[in-house]
Amino acid sequence: MKLDTRVFPDMDALSRGALEEVSDNIRDAIAQRGRFVIALSGGHTPAKMYSLWGAPGKYRDETPWDRVHMFWGDERYVPADDPLSNYRMTRETLLSHVPIPAANIHPAPTSLPTPEKAAGAYDAQVRGFFGADEPVYDVTLLGLGPEGHTASLFPGSPALEEKQRWVVAVQVAAKPPNRLTFTLPVFNRSRNTYFLVAGKDKREILAALRSEPDSQPSQYPAGRVRPAHGRVLWFLDQAAAS
Ligand code: 6PG
Numbered sequence: 001m002k003l004d005t006r007v008f009p010d011m012d013a014l015s016r017g018a019l020e021e022v023s024d025n026i027r028d029a030i031a032q033r034g035r036f037v038i039a040l041s042g043g044h045t046p047a048k049m050y051s052l053w054g055a056p057g058k059y060r061d062e063t064p065w066d067r068v069h070m071f072w073g074d075e076r077y078v079p080a081d082d083p084l085s086n087y088r089m090t091r092e093t094l095l096s097h098v099p100i101p102a103a104n105i106h107p108a109p110t111s112l113p114t115p116e117k118a119a120g121a122y123d124a125q126v127r128g129f130f131g132a133d134e135p136v137y138d139v140t141l142l143g144l145g146p147e148g149h150t151a152s153l154f155p156g157s158p159a160l161e162e163k164q165r166w167v168v169a170v171q172v173a174a175k176p177p178n179r180l181t182f183t184l185p186v187f188n189r190s191r192n193t194y195f196l197v198a199g200k201d202k203r204e205i206l207a208a209l210r211s212e213p214d215s216q217p218s219q220y221p222a223g224r225v226r227p228a229h230g231r232v233l234w235f236l237d238q239a240a241a242s
Helices: 011-033 047-054 086-093 115-130 200-210
Strands: 005-008 036-040 068-072 074-076 139-142 167-171 178-182 192-197 231-237
Touching: 005 011, 011 036, 011 047, 011 139, 011 192, 011 231, 047 086, 068 086, 068 115, 074 086, 115 167, 115 178
Parallel strands: 005 231, 036 068, 036 139, 139 192, 192 231
Antiparallel strands: 074 178, 167 178
């Protein structure tokens, strides 16, 4: 499949490039709809971008924080202060450094009796936020796993076939195994989707994605994210791209 890539020399440049794009999206979304809604990704790669956004400077200062709403496209089913929590990583790199109202932060719940109950609760929360509208995020950030997973949609998972629920609980072959994830009906409605991919261990999976025919559904979850009315950009560092 054809990937629309932007290649940067290193993580710092990649993070700035992605943030620059997000800043444009914030301006447009607020001008058109009065708010900006983002689904964040976890993993290691976006941490640098979150830190840049939260650091003193133009990105932080020019963001109208009271108009910004943050959700997580996937979350590990661990307490919010666990080292593996995507929320915790975002709080430390970004949220604790910016004046975003608490009511605009919408983390996935991870302390209900079961992940399934938590997925149902987050699904209801997302539906409550969008009301009668479809769940159209202005920006969705995603990462890429070495076997083609994205968010917590892993190859072969029944979650990939989900058509009704917007959030499901999954068990995955990674640490930690219990996770919540948005489903393809949500990811495939996003206005802008940015994959942030860095490091040489992502080369092989990028080559595999590129070698797939555009005419067939991808065998990789990341390749199944193809919003009919949205834009997908791949932000790569040189190490991943070469
Ligand atoms: C997670 C993710 C996951 C991640 C990829 C890439 O919660 O683990 O959202 O899909 O984005 O595994 O992770 P890295 O950025 O650490 O390579």
